[in-house]
Amino acid sequence: MLSRSRKITLGTKEWADSNVNCYFGCSNNCRYCYAKKMAIRFKRKTEKTWKIMEPNLKAIKKGYLKRKGRIMFPTSHDITMESLSSCLIVLKKIIDAGNEILITTKPRLSCIKLICNDFYKKKNSIQFRFTITSKNNELLKFWEPYAPLFKERIEALKFAYHKGYKTSVSIEPFLDEDPYTLVDILYPYITESIWIGKMNYVFSKNKTPKLINFYNYIDKINSKENLLRIFDMAKNYDNSIVRIKDSIYNFLNKVNLK
Numbered sequence: 285m286l287s288r289s290r291k292i293t294l295g296t297k298e299w300a301d302s303n304v305n306c307y308f309g310c311s312n313n314c315r316y317c318y319a320k321k322m323a324i325r326f327k328r329k330t331e332k333t334w335k336i337m338e339p340n341l342k343a344i345k346k347g348y349l350k351r352k353g354r355i356m357f358p359t360s361h362d363i364t365m366e367s368l369s370s371c372l373i374v375l376k377k378i379i380d381a382g383n384e385i386l387i388t389t390k391p392r393l394s395c396i397k398l399i400c401n402d403f404y405k406k407k408n409s410i411q412f413r414f415t416i417t418s419k420n421n422e423l424l425k426f427w428e429p430y431a432p433l434f435k436e437r438i439e440a441l442k443f444a445y446h447k448g449y450k451t452s453v454s455i456e457p458f459l460d461e462d463p464y465t466l467v468d469i470l471y472p473y474i475t476e477s478i479w480i481g482k483m484n485y486v487f488s489k490n491k492t493p494k495l496i497n498f499y500n501y502i503d504k505i506n507s508k509e510n511l512l513r514i515f516d517m518a519k520n521y522d523n524s525i526v527r528i529k530d531s532i533y534n535f536l537n538k539v540n541l542k
């Protein structure tokens with residue numbers, strides 16, 4: 285049963301109290317990227333330049349104090365081999381100030397190995413939140429064209445788990461009609477939570493006849509019927525681990541209230 289009184293907190297507020305980023309743009313260039321949409325709207329980037337990652341020198345050089353609540357890093361770029369050294373500098377300052385941090389990334393195994401090794405003594409301050417939206421590489425290549433494929437992401441999850449780090453996964457946006465086949469694969473390597481959310485935004489450009497099927501497929505898997513099925517199936521899992529994101533609650537509440 286959906287609750288009408290559930291407080292809806294969309295986006296990163298569901299997970300952390302504040303965010304830190306140290307690059308402008310993101311080379312993954314996901315087709316559903318909200319940060320890209322905002323950067324283009326406010327003329328910080330264009331459709332073409334979003335994928336060029338530029339260091340935010342101010343954010344890299346400044347000091348970080350202890351903040352109230354958990355910090356999420358990064359939220360509008362990723363940790364890639366190109367950005368890793370600056371990300372490590374920022375992470376060290378945030379962690380050394382006594383903060384708890386949620387590291388959100390479409391993980392590159394080599395980056396995760398270095399982070400795990402560098403911060404091993406502070407691992408209790410860190411939770412990884414790996415974005416793994418599908419086990420189907422064809423879907424990953426289309427929606428997240430320059431992000432790692434499934435094998436690398438799950439290897440990164442296993443590595444962090446076996447090193448004793450706190451691990452969680454975001455399946456947002458879910459790209460498989462039934463995201464629970466992916467949940468079952470991930471589950472053994474999760475110490476905290478798995479979040480399932482829907483795609484909220486897509487760039488409307490380039491819907492050529494060849495590509496239209498990808499967009500139509502998202503409409504299909506985001507139907508009320510499928511979202512209700514996903515919502516119901518969560519009851520088969522420990523609800524402290526498998527969590528439905530507000531993007532799904534919000535949508536279902538809206539359609540149910542009509």
Ligand code: SF4
Nearest residue numbers: 310313314317360361
């Ligand atoms: S990884 Fe995140 S910030 Fe980067 S393009 Fe994809 S959605 Fe945007």
